[in-house]
Amino acid sequence: MQLCDHSAHELLDLLRSKQVSAEEIVQSSLQRIAAVDGRSGSLESGQETDQDRGTVHAFISVSAEQALEQAKTIDQQLARGEPVGPLAGIPFSAKDVFCVKDTYTTAASKILANFKAPYTSTAVERLQKQGAIMLGKVNMDEFTYGSSNESTAFQPCPRNPWDTSRVPGGSSGGSTSSVAAGEVPFSLGTDTAGSIRQPAAFCGVVGVKPTYGRVSRYGIIAFASSLDCPGPITRNVTDAAxxxxxxxxADPRDSTAANVPVPDYLATLEQGVKGKRIGLSPDYFQISYMDAESGEIHQKPVQEDIRAAVYHAAEVLQRMGAEIIEDVPMPNTRYGIPAFFVISRVEAASNLHRYDGVKYGYRTPSAEDDLRVMYRKTRNEAFGLQPKLRILMGMYVSAAQYSEQYYNRALKVRALLRRDFDQIFDLQGKYRLDALLTPTTPTTTFPIGAIYGDSVLMQYADQFTVTANHAGIPGISLPGGIAADGLPIGVQLLGPDYSEHTLLQIGRSLEIGTQDEAWRSQKPAVLR
Amino acid sequence: MTDYEVVIGLETHIQLNTKTKIFCACKADSWDDEPNTNVCPVCTGLPGVLPVLNKAVVEKGVLLAKAMHSDIRMRSFFDRKNYFYPDLPKGYQISQYDLSLASGGYLDLPMPEGYTRRVTITKLHMEEDAGKTKNAGNLRLIDFNRCGVPLVEMVTGPDLRSANEAAQYLIRLRQLLRWLGISEADMEKGHLRCDANVSIRPKGSDQLFTKTEIKNVNSIDNVKNAIEHEVERQIREVEAGNRVYAWTLDWDEEKNELRKMRSKETEADYRYFREPDLLPLDLTQAWLDKILADFPELPLERKARFIFEYKLPEYDADILTGERNLSDYFESAVHLYAGDPKKVSNYLMNDILRMLNESGKTADQLKLTPAFLAEILKMVDAGQINTSTGKSLLEKVETSGKSPKSIVESEGLGLVSDDSAIRTVAEKIVAANPKEVETFRAGKETLIGWFTGQVMREMRGKADPKLATQILLELLKK
Structure with a gap:
């Protein structure tokens, strides 16, 4: 076990007791990156090599020098006995949608390949203010549009540390890969339909999608602004807290960031689950998907070992004092994906309007006098397939003659999804749940190339996670076991608005309750 | 020949005079600034940054809505209006669509001809302005300074029936905006922009016929002029058996003519949807009360009150309520003076308005305060100074900032009411003008005015004229 394999709270103890220096921590992370990451994604990637197929490719850019510089400063402060921030010396990576002043922020797209933001996103700024050290920016699906990371314009795309022939999930796949492979203990991701939780499940790490508005979106390149949630990706629940x-x-630069006080997450973390009411819903153990030809809705149960892992988690929690309530109805769950398809694409198409080659980012070299031609060529040459699909769909369903049928209807579905949750969390209601326990994903990670290209099927990887984005509620994905094929399984907890402290508390209990289980000691393939 | 009726609706964009822009902290007014100097990541649409609503914009919008008798929505929404243009950096404009700040409303226009035209308001919403595009040879230059400048878009129903009425609407709107202190409303500077929708129909019809839209008119005179041109053109077309097409027309001020910009047979699809980066705008009752706490009496109400309460002629009342400052000035001078309001009005209409015009000041900026004006009027009434001294004091007070009393004292402008001093001068005049004395004594008693004038001249206006007349009569009738 190397220094970089420690969790953040362990590293903080080691640093404060002067057993290690910040520089040693950063060096250890950089060595891990050198050992397992392989070459960083780039626009001119050339042929994929055998070596590429065995490495993780989490990073788009590594800022080693600045990171070491910051680490030295912290060490000097510590040596002089000066106070340092509560996260001093902890390395983190940030998904490449988080703008960081004077560094490239690409959104994994050719159109922003040369974009340097003149400002730092609130989430990164707050981590840095507490002394955490950004090691670099990590890869992702282009503009976060995907669940596998294969759509990045910066190839090779990230690979799953547990099996590098498989996807890490997405869109925060670079984040979860970098955390799972021990490159960093912290990574910032964003979650619009499951983009933190699904890759966290695929990579066997903890991913938190906070309540909408809990974490500021300032400085984060938007996908669907009404759904986007930045959040933590870590190796354990304590680090997530x-x-x-x-x-x-709250953040004065984001008016949708809520003015709700932030509780002390660590204070309640170890308080156990006694008396907590945790629900299981049959609607979260099957996926519903539409037949591409007939439009009929088919149902399919989730992978058996995933179902078993969730029930196992429920038993563990029950043993620890929680009350498990079964058969909780969540009837609108199946409409989550179709509604997401519409709402997210309308917002995405609009959010992509600003990339027009006029002000920053890519502009076609063959711009002619005609402005319209410049727009078309720029956008055609620099947007990948996924942004283009989203623009087409988004423009279609928001057009005046279709918006009633699609967009407005999707908004109604969204309200119904919210109502499902309101009913089960209602303190005066029938269920009075503290949390709903579900699988994070219907399957474990799939092989690279297996689903990419079928953007409808790909989306169904998010069926159990997207509901929280519609409803605005928090969700957390926790490691819940290892499947027979050796791949990680994620279990998810969903709770009412601003119940992150409860979800973390339950998650921590699950961690304690399963700490001696055999799967807990298994390591990702790249670390074996 | 058929008689035609003109149908006009006006779309106005009103630039609010807030210090900062609607969604960021950049300075809003860039009139004197170089291009692209009042910009930031928010108003230039860089990725990841977010709009934060400037509350002053809402407050000014509410004042306008109230003045237009609109229903103010306690919850309104911002929406995205999507379209591509280089000076629209986000590729969408943040505006309000179906649930805007206010709905309905009207403005009554008293026309000089004596009737009142009620103009309905069909749309009143807040939005951000776009930038400016300028072509320079092969280059297309963009100035983002104007991006994010707060606007209220206000649209009237097709209620105006002549170019004159359209002009009157703009005059009254401009007056109101300045009165409320929410916009400088200077059309030349683009603070108040107007597009006119114009159509004609046979008199008696209540149908709406195809309209054309006139854009880029930057003064009230030009709006009037352009509409008159367009009405004539439409009548010519219809009389010639042609139809009117839904063109967008550009007013060329130099050539004094309309140019066709584009045909507009279909409405553009802006794909409006709720702006997810902003929360719904909730006006609490407390906030609304605070905004409206000092809601002023409006110009037309004040005009009516001036006529009723101060017995002013309509002409005076109209001019004195042209600007809120001026009417406040008038009213406080009337109260301090406590004499005939018409006298105050005369001073304002004849002398003070000229001072304002010449200096470019507003009434509240005068050193000649209402209190000083009242002091002058009282001194004239009391015979301490004569009328012409009173008038000359206006300038002196304004230049020096000193009180009229102290000027009268230091410059010795007070009327001489010393019997012996006047008597000496009067005797001198009588002695020096035997012929006139003769004539007077022969019965032409109106010559007394001439004698008084001579005394006044001799005493450089400082004599109390009543006393002078009395002494002269005494001497002449001896």
Whole structure:
């Protein structure tokens, strides 16, 4: 076990007791990156090599020098006995949608390949203010549009540390890969339909999608603004609590960031689950998907070992004092994906309007006098397939003659999804749940190339996670076991608005309750 | 020949005079600034940044809505209006669509001809302005300074029936905007922009016929002029058996003519949807009360009150309520003076308005305060100074900032009411003008005015004229 394999809270103890220096921590992370990451994604990637197929490719850019510089400063402060931030010396990576002043922020798209933001996103700024050290920017699906990371314009795309022939999930796949492979203990991701939780499940790490508005979106390149949630990706629940503590809270630069006080997440973390009411819903153990030809809705149960892992988690929690309530109805769950398809694409198409080659980013070299031609060529040459699909769909369903049928209807579905949750969390209601326990994903990670190209099927990987984005509620994905094929399984907890502290508390209990289980000691393939 | 009726609706964009822009902290007014100097990541649409609503914009919008008798929505929404243009950096404009700040409303226009035209308001919403595009040879230059400048878009129903009425609407709107202190409303500077929708129909019809839209008119005179041109053109077309097409027309001020910009047979699809980066705008009752706490009496109400309460002629009342400052000035001078309001009006209409015009000041900026004006009027009434001294004091007070009393004292402008001093001068005049004395004594008693004038001249206006007349009569009738 190397230094970089420690969790953040362990590293903080080691640093404060002067057993290690910040520089040693950063060096250890950089060595891990050198060992397992392989070459960083780039626009001119050339042929994929055998070596590429065995490495993780989490990073788009590594800022080693600045990171070491910051680490040295912290060490000097510590040596002089000066106070340092509560996260001093902890390395983190940030998904490449988080703008960081004077560094490239690409959104994994050719259109922003040369974009340097003149400002730093609130989440990154808050981590840095607490002394955490950004090691670099990590890869992702282009503009976060995907669940596998294969759509990045910066190839090779990230690979799953547990099996590098498989996807890490997405869109925060670079984030979860970098955390799972021990490159960093913290990573910032964003979650619009499951983009933190699904890759966290695929990579066997903890991913928190906070309540909408809990963490500021300022400085984050938007996908669907009404659904986007930045959040922590870590290796354990305590680290997630530490990280969320640092980034949560109101922000004068984001008026949708809520003015709700941030509780002390660590204070309640170890309080157990006695008396907590945790629900299981049959609607979260099957996926519903539409037949591409007939439009009929088919149902399919989730992978058996995933179902078993969730029930196992429920038993563990029950043993620890929680009350498990079964058969909780969540009837609108199946409409989550179709509604997401519409709402997210309308917002995405609009959010992509600003990339027009006029002000920054890519502009076609063959711009002619005609402005319209410049727009078309720029956008055609620099947007990948996924942004283009989203623009087409988004423009279609928001057009005056279709918006009633699609967009407005999707908004109604969204309200119904919210009502499902309101009913089960209602303190005076029938269920009075503290949390709903579900699988994070219907399957474990799939092989690279297996689904990419079928953007409808790909989307169904998010069926159990997207509901929280519609409803605005928090969700957390926790490691829940290892499937027979050796791949990680994620279990998800969903709770009412601003119940992150409860979800973390339940998650921590699950961690304690399963700490001696055999799967807990298994390591990702790249670390074996 | 058929008689035609003109149908006009006006779309106005009103630039609010807030210090900062609607969604960021950049300075809003860039009139004197170089291009692209009042910009930031928010108003230039860089990725990841977010709009934060400037509350002053809402407050000014509410004042306008109230003045237009609109229903103010306690919850309104911002929406995205999507379209591509280089000076629209986000590729969408943040505006309000179906649930805007206010709905309905009207403005009554008293026309000089004596009737009142009620103009309905069909749309009143807040939005951000776009930038400016300028072509320079092969280059297309963009100035983002104007991006994010707060606007209220206000649209009237097709209620105006002549170019004159359209002009009157703009005059009254401009007056109101300045009165409320929410916009400088200077059309030349683009603070108040107007597009006119113009159509004609046979008199008696209540149908709406195809309209054309006139854009880029930057003064009230030009709006009037352009509409008159367009009405004539449409009548010519219809009389010639042609139809009117839904063109967008550009007013060329130099050539004094309309140019066709584009045909507009279909409405553009802006794909409006709720702006997810902003929360719904909730006006609490407390906030609304605070905004409306000092809601002023409006110009037309004040005009009516001036006529009723101060017995002013309509002409005076109209001019004195042209600007809120001026009417406030008038009213406080009337109260301090406590004499005939018409006298105050005369001073304002004849002398003070000229001072304002010449200096470019507003009434509240005068050193000649209402209190000083009242002091002058009282001194004239009391015979301490004569009328012409009173008038000359206006300038002196304004230049020096000193009180009229102290000027009268230091410059010795007070009327001489010393019997012996006047008597000496009067005797001198009588002695020096035997012929006139003869004539007077022969019965032409109106010559007394001439004698008084001579005394006044001799005493450089400082004599109390009543006393002078009395002494002269005494001497002449001896």
């Amino acid at each position: 530490l990280m969320l503590q640092a980034i949560a809270g």
